[in-house]
Amino acid sequence: MKVTSIGNERARIRRREILLSLLPVVLILAVFRVYPIVVALAKSFTNWNGLYRSDFIGFKNYVDFVNDGPFWMILRNTMILLINVPLQVFLGIVIALLLYEQVPGWRIYRAVIYTPQIISAVIIGFLFKIFFGLEGPFNAILNAVGLQGLAIEWFGNSLTALGVIVFSIVWFSIGWQAIVILGGLSAIPPSVFEAAIIDGANYWQRAFRIVIPMLVRVLEFSVIASGVWSLTQLFPFLFSMTKGGPGYETSTLDYMIYLKSFGMGFGTDYGSATAVAVMLLVLVLALTIMEMKLADRADDWG
Amino acid sequence: MLTFIYPLYYMLINSLKTRTSYFTNPFGLPVGALQWENYTTMVSQFQILNLFKNSFVIAAVTVVLLLFVCTFASYVFAKYRFRGKKAVYLAVIATMFIPSQVTIIPLYLLFSKLGMVNTPWSVILSYLALFMPEAILLMTANFRGIIDEMLEAAEIDGCGYFQRLWNVIVPMGRAAIFLSIIFYFITAWNDLFTPMIFLQSMDKRTVMVALAALMGRYTGAPTLQFAGLLLSAIPALIVYFIFQRNIIRGLSVGAIK
Numbered sequence: 001m002k003v004t005s006i007g008n009e010r011a012r013i014r015r016r017e018i019l020l021s022l023l024p025v026v027l028i029l030a031v032f033r034v035y036p037i038v039v040a041l042a043k044s045f046t047n048w049n050g051l052y053r054s055d056f057i058g059f060k061n062y063v064d065f066v067n068d069g070p071f072w073m074i075l076r077n078t079m080i081l082l083i084n085v086p087l088q089v090f091l092g093i094v095i096a097l098l099l100y101e102q103v104p105g106w107r108i109y110r111a112v113i114y115t116p117q118i119i120s121a122v123i124i125g126f127l128f129k130i131f132f133g134l135e136g137p138f139n140a141i142l143n144a145v146g147l148q149g150l151a152i153e154w155f156g157n158s159l160t161a162l163g164v165i166v167f168s169i170v171w172f173s174i175g176w177q178a179i180v181i182l183g184g185l186s187a188i189p190p191s192v193f194e195a196a197i198i199d200g201a202n203y204w205q206r207a208f209r210i211v212i213p214m215l216v217r218v219l220e221f222s223v224i225a226s227g228v229w230s231l232t233q234l235f236p237f238l239f240s241m242t243k244g245g246p247g248y249e250t251s252t253l254d255y256m257i258y259l260k261s262f263g264m265g266f267g268t269d270y271g272s273a274t275a276v277a278v279m280l281l282v283l284v285l286a287l288t289i290m291e292m293k294l295a296d297r298a299d300d301w302g
Numbered sequence: 303m304l305t306f307i308y309p310l311y312y313m314l315i316n317s318l319k320t321r322t323s324y325f326t327n328p329f330g331l332p333v334g335a336l337q338w339e340n341y342t343t344m345v346s347q348f349q350i351l352n353l354f355k356n357s358f359v360i361a362a363v364t365v366v367l368l369l370f371v372c373t374f375a376s377y378v379f380a381k382y383r384f385r386g387k388k389a390v391y392l393a394v395i396a397t398m399f400i401p402s403q404v405t406i407i408p409l410y411l412l413f414s415k416l417g418m419v420n421t422p423w424s425v426i427l428s429y430l431a432l433f434m435p436e437a438i439l440l441m442t443a444n445f446r447g448i449i450d451e452m453l454e455a456a457e458i459d460g461c462g463y464f465q466r467l468w469n470v471i472v473p474m475g476r477a478a479i480f481l482s483i484i485f486y487f488i489t490a491w492n493d494l495f496t497p498m499i500f501l502q503s504m505d506k507r508t509v510m511v512a513l514a515a516l517m518g519r520y521t522g523a524p525t526l527q528f529a530g531l532l533l534s535a536i537p538a539l540i541v542y543f544i545f546q547r548n549i550i551r552g553l554s555v556g557a558i559k
Contacts, residue, residue: 017463018382021374025394025434028371032431033397036405036412043408050411111546112306118542119535120492122510126517126531127309130524137312137328171305179553232401236494236510240517257403262499270407277404288399 037281040274048271050261061275070248070256078252080162081234084169085226089219091170092177097207099178100185101193110182114175121172121233125240128168129155158249161242165250168237169230177222184218185211224291228284253280310532317341317528324525340529348516350509350533357508358537360422360497361490364429365483371430372437373479377471379438380445381453391442398435402428406499413500424500425508429490437482444478445471481552484545488538509534 044061048054065071095113099106116124132138132154139151155161188210196206212219232254238244244251244259251259253276260273316324318336344350379391413424448471456466472479497508507515513534520526542549 014382015384018378018384021378022390024371025375025438026390028427028431029394029397029434031412032409032427033400033405036408037400039408040404050407110550111543114546114550115306115310115539115542118488118492118538120494120510120538122492122494122514123531123535124309126513126527127313129517130527131309135325140328175306176553179550183553228399232403235403239494239514254401254403257406258495261407273407277401277407280401281404284399284401 040277040281043271044275044278046271048274050270054271057271061272062279065272065275065279070251073248074251074253074256077158077162077250078231080159081166081169081252082227082230084166084173084230085223087166088170088173088177088226089222091174092181092222093207093211093219095174095178096181096185097203097211099182110179113178116172117175121236122240124168124172125237128164129241132164155242156246158246161250165234165237165241168241169234173226173229177226180222181211181215181218184215188214220291220294224287224294228287231280231284231287253283310535313528313532313535316525317532319525321523321525337525340526341533343526344529344533348512348530349505350512350530352505353507353509353512354537356422356501356506357491357510360425360429360508361487363422364426364433364490365487367426367430368433368437368486369479369482372434372441372482373467373472373475376438376441376445376475377467379442380448381450381471395435395439397431398439402432402495406496410499419500420503420506422501422506425497428496428500429486429493432496433486433489437486440482441475441478445475448474477548477552480545480548484541484549485552488541491538 043054045056045058046054047057047060095109099110103109130136134153138154142148142151152160154164192210192214193206196210201209231252234252235254235258238250238252238255239258242250244255248256256276257273257280260269260276312328315331316328317340318338319332320337323333375394379387409424409428410419413419413427418424418427452470452474453466456470461469492510493508494510494514498511498514501507501511513530516530517527
């Protein structure tokens with residue numbers, strides 16, 4: 001009898017501990033993440049201007065954005081910008097393998113290669129803007145080596161502007177890729193590499209025959225993570241380099257949300273901006289679910 | 303390798319030049335007297351120390367609150383057994399996938415109703431909610447590795463909840479806690495989007511918001527801009543180089559992005 005009452009007392013204390021430990025997290029997430037997403041979802045079907053006007057207009061925001069808005073332009077830009085993903089993963093593998101095989105000075109390289117991740121994307125964006133400006137150092141080099149014809153206004157044309165943006169993203173992200181892939185590599189038994197070297201496999205054979213097949217899971221993660229990142233975190237790059245222009249020629253979905261809600265006069269187009277936000281959310285969720293499916297499959301095999 | 307260091311070097315040498323000598327030769331070392339004026343202007347006219355203070359307060363308060371809340375929750379997620387744990391855990395982690403652009407408009411209106419727009423609290427609370435799922439994921443994974451016997455022994459010795467947390471979980475899970483402090487401090491310091499929307503008044507702005515304004519307005523004074531870019535990057539870089547080993551080690555085990 002006494003034992004059970006002590007047991008009950010303990011269970012009661014445990015319940016209180018669980019409840020009080022989780023309550024702050026659940027409350028903060030409910031108020032600052034879940035509530036806003038519900039509002040965004042609901043308002044995407046209205047002509048909301050952020051204040052009093054908020055009439056239900058069905059799917060008009062979505063339809064208008066796809067039909068009349070710069071939707072196809074944005075889709076094209078997103079596709080071009082996503083080229084950064086295979087580039088950074090490829091370079092990440094190359095560098096991770098060099099670090100793994102401990103080329104002389106690898107500790108310093110490992111520290112240095114991660115520095116761009118520590119510098120704010122805003123700073124990096126402005127630096128690239130200056131480097132590739134009409135009178136910037138890149139054109140100065142081109143002029144000096146006699147390639148005046150190539151010294152153009154890189155941000156004046158959407159394709160070259162997107163090219164520079166992709167370059168800046170790859171430069172910014174290689175360190176992250178290399179470190180994550182390096183983490184995966186340390187899980188492969190070193191004997192595998194030793195055997196390959198004894199059998200005479202060269203660097204590229206080791207990269208493609210060992211690293212890629214054995215790191216499928218890690219590479220899937222890094223591809224999806226940098227894909228989602230490219231869809232949602234490019235704001236500072238675009239804001240600093242092109243402001244989404246000329247026109248909408250370098251805008252993406254996440255940049256459009258900013259333009260529609262805060263960039264073109266306060267609150268003019270909130271309803272439409274939330275519709276774009278919902279589209280972005282759906283896209284990100286689709287990618288995430290794909291990654292979880294892939295993860296499940298990998299577990300089945302493992 | 304040079305490509306990763308060169309931009310820092312470039313900012314440094316050119317921030318010490320005059321405008322004309324920058325345009326004559328942007329690659330060479332500064333000739334003649336070093337132009338420290340660019341830096342003194344950043345301090346006197348641009349009030350960069352005040353901006354540092356604003357950024358620091360936001361980043362530091364965010365990290366302290368984040369650790370406080372997440373350590374409790376991660377301890378329970380890692381070491382307690384109760385019905386519905388998995389569902390609550392997954393729900394918390396799932397909020398990680400909501401992009402911050404999606405929630406920014408309703409959040410802005412919520413904060414303006416609460417009178418928090420133009421105060422650091424709007425940014426701190428947004429960051430807190432934004433960083434929480436990832437921090438909990440990292441810390442829970444780490445706390446799971448702590449041996450149960452140690453917690454049981456502590457409990458038998460009469461340690462209550464807080465004592466177990468402070469004497470067992472915190473010292474054993476310090477790697478994850480430490481990584482979170484550095485990582486989220488740097489992330490908060492470097493962010494532009496959230497503070498740009500929520501903090502409009504000049505004296506409340508963070509470094510990155512003010513820097514974006516500087517870069518837009520002073521295009522005629524590139525060497526001053528270099529001084530501003532370099533100064534704003536330095537605090538995070540110092541933190542990184544001090545704790546570099548911990549960051550790299552932490553990143554290769556539990557990948558955070």
